[in-house]
Each structure stands twice: as C-alpha cells, then as structure tokens.
Amino acid sequence: MRRTDGRHAPRVRRIRFIYDIIVVNALRRRGIGLAILRAGEGMARLMGLETVRLHVVGDNFAARELYRKAGFEEASVVMVKELSDPIGRRK
Template identity: 45%
Template sequence: MTLTLEPMTEEQYRRYRDRAEVAYAQDVADSGMLPPAEAQQKARDDYARLLPDGLASEGHHLWTAYDGDVEVGLLWLQVERKSDGPHAFVYDFEVCPEVRRKGYGRAILEAAEAQCREWGVVSVGLSVFGFNAGARTLYEQMGFEVAVLQMRKRL
C-alpha cells in the first residue's frame, strides 16, 4: 500500500457534500440525538457554519486518500490555534465501501497524523457516534482517548 493524501478537487468536494450532509443527518437521527427533521436542519446548519467557503474555508483541510491512482477514502480536518499551539479536529473520515477492512482507515489516520506533526499540532480530536463500534475500536487502537462521554436512555 502506498497511501497519499491529496487536497480534494472542486469536483470531489461537490460529490462529497452531496452525500455527506445527508449521511451526517442520518447518523444524528440514528443516534437518537434528534428526530429526523431536526437532524437534517442540524446537518445543513453545521456544514454551512463550518465550511462557509467550501474548500477555501479557513483552517479546514479536505483530502482525498489514494493508494497509487485508486481513490480509497477521504479526511476532513480543521486546525485551530489555541494558547498552547495548534489543535486539530477530524470532522469526517471515510474509507470507500469497496476497500474497507484492508487497512486503509488506519493508513489514512496515520498519514493525517504525520501531516499534523509537520504542522506542530499538539493534539488531534474527533467525535464518533456510539453505535459505530468499528470506528470506536480503530480510534482506541490508534491511541485516541475518551475526552467526553455523553449517554442517554431511550424510553
């Protein structure tokens, strides 16, 4: 595997946005955080707030991951300067369905971590929905620790 992260093209970004907002709204609804209509509004609002200028949104980096010439996934990372240095947050991370379970998730995160080290980033954070056991396992294996844990009970 020869994995590289390349900045998304405008076309890749358009394809990403077409599906990402819908998928995020579905995840929010599936988690039980909000009913579907409110989850859809939250997704629209969050994307508009975080990426007001698309690929040119300040502090945000959207990459397509490649193994050679083959597109295998994507990563959206924000870097923000705080009093102790730059901190990064992973807003989205995806491995293409046809190549899952082949080590690309780990490779994408390792490539992003290497880039963050070059930039002097002091920490990388992310959020994961509780029902996404596979992602949670990967993140724990890669050294991510729980910073906040929100729980609820359906009645």
C-alpha cells in the same frame, strides 16, 4: 503568558480536528482507515500541533475500534434523551 491583571492566561492548545473519514464498504478492513489517520497525525506534527481530536457516534463500534487502534482514547461522553414534545405532550 501573563494577562494585564497579572494572572496567568490559560494555555492555548494547538489541535487538529478530524471531521470525517470515509472508506467505501468494498475497501474496508484493509488498513486504509488507519493509514488515513496516521497521515493526518503526521500532517499535524509537521504543523507543530499538539493534539488530534475527533468525534464518533457511540454505536459505531468498528470506527471506535479503529480509533483505539490508532492510539485515540475516549475523552468525553455525550448523553442524549429524546423528548416526545418540548412542552411534554406525547405524540
């Protein structure tokens, strides 16, 4: 695609973002989460989308392992530093 100034416009990727996956505690570790992810991936493919993305909290190791098992790879890391007070005073 060309822009009016003759340069190429950046390619727009069509993605599906998964916001929440919830499996109740009593039913975990039975493949339900993986089935949910696979169903979402199938829906994305039917819609002609190219990528599926999601966020996961860093210390949610069980979820991260599930996502790896489903073929997801880490693409970015968000680092956080809590400040005691916006102007530097200790609480």
